[in-house]
Amino acid sequence: MIFGRVKPLSAILATAEKKSLHRSLGAFQLTMLGIGAVIGTGIFVLTAEAAQKAGPGMMISFIIAGAVCAVAALCYAEMASMVPVSGSAYTYSYAVMGELIAWMVGWALILEYAVAAGAVSVGWSGYLIGYIEHAFSIEVPDTLTLGPLDGGTINLPAMIIAALVTMLLVRGTKESATVNAVLVGIKIVALTAFIILAVPVMRMEQFEPFAPLGFGGISAAAASIFFAYVGFDAVSTAAEETKNPQRNMPIGLIGSLGICTLFYILVAAGVIGTVGAQPVMGPAGEVLEPGTAALTAQCNAIANQAVTCSNEALAWTLRQIGWPQIGNLIGLAAILALPSVILMMMFGQTRIFFVMSRDGLLPAAFSKVHPRFNTPHVITVLTGIFVVLFAGFFPVGQLANISNSGTLFAFAAVSIAVMVLRRTDATRHRPFRTPAIFVVAPLSIAGCIYLFFSLDSRSILLFFCWALVGLAVYFLYSRSRSFVGQGIIDVPEDDVGIPPQPVPPLPGGIHTPGGKDA
DSSP, X not given: OTTOOOOOHHHHXXXXXXXXXXXXXXXXXXXXXXXXXXXXXXXXXXXXXXXXXXXXXXXXXXXXXXXXXXXXXXXXXXXXXXXXXXXXXXXXXXXXXXXXXXHHHHHHHHHHHHHHHXXXXXXXXXXXXHHHHHHHOOOOOGXXXXXXXXXXXXXXXXXXXXXXXXXXXXXXXXXXXXXXXXXXXXXXXXXXXXXXXXXXXXXXXXXXXXXXXXXXXXXXXXXXXXXXXXXXXXXXXXXXXBSSHHHHHHHHHHHHHHHHHHXXXXXXXXXXXXXXXXXXXXXXXXXXXXXXXXXXXXXXXXXXOSGGGXXXXXXXXXXXXXXXXXXXXXXXXXXXXXXXHHHXXXXXXXHHHHHHHHTTSSOGGGGOOOTTTOSOHHHHHHHHHHHHHHHHHSOHHHHHHHHHHHHHHHHHHHHXXXXXXXXXXXTSOOSSOOTTHHHHHHHHXXXXXXXXXXXXXXXXXXXXXXXXHHHHHIIIIIHHHOTTTTTEEOOOGGGTTSOOEEOOOOGGGOOOXXXXXX
């Protein structure tokens, strides 16, 4: 096969059965985990960035990003219900397109999960500082609340929350999911309150001009605001810890995405229709990029009287329309709820590493399970260290765009895998079948490519540099240590008491249980 080593689905399922994580999550918990992962920094923080790029047209940006996620979710649902193991896009790619593609997908998912967790931590810090300053009239120095690229020294609040979430994840999935369900409830109440207060007082003239920077601005905003939807696929990484995954995984994926999309459209309309969302232009009328010193200077010149200048867009909006105390409560809700997003991003990252280690592509220590908490504690702590560093030294917008690049690559890979598997393994039982697969999957792939190239050039360049580093790691370390490459492959589930046995590879590097021809 042109893609090289492929791990058969039967072997993937056997591996999971023999070294599995405890199944404790149901459909409701999965849906709550999905909402917890999706609703977060994107709507609470990046709304301002989308407004700077697209103005009121950011409503179209939300629809575009949501549509791409919807078709990708349908592809994910089929794969997750058919292959209920940890690993998400990495595992699916390994079964269909081979080890090298799977490695690159897993490597890209590091950008999605770990970098995204850092971005959410920075967003949480912004709301915390805004709440302290408005509720208690205490001025907090930028030196300790902004990274060096933002004009500060270190973002201590962001680092602290990332460290606390790491500790929670080490204690266990069930405990983490319970805490997350409470935080999701707080988040939904906060957004519902915002919608109730903002939508009835909208003024249609605030929507004009609708697209001040043209469709290019809408596309750029869609690429950024895509971060607002990132996280629903983290539900699929919990497949191995899900009760009755064939039924519950599609419910968790599609249900959480539908609920989140409805909230996003209503919240965006509330912001635009009340305080307006026109971009802040430079002194000579030039377009200013979000997260730049030029935009910061112009915002200072207008006393930050624009939603695009705010690090806490929803709370700022309510203060402007006469609800200062409710605005503070919205800020408090974000402070309480955003950690659920950090939790799910780190949850997904550690499970990806767990499975890659189980396949021999990463050191065996990464798949060690804590004897008391039954969690992959080694990789959880290691992931937490990197997230803490990302949160302390990088701005939220840059982290979000970098995260999106890895996410879009993984989504496209899953969409390809679903189509390939329909051809190569058409008889395998599929509890959930993606409707019109050869229409939906190509739409997903095209949408991912469109959003990827709508990102800023720095994020695109960094993605390709990261991919090159990943290739180097694979060929210098992982390829020679791969269990599939060594001919070590797991046997079917009814022989789970037998250790993995080496078998001779078939032509093209394909391995099957027992060494027999497929």
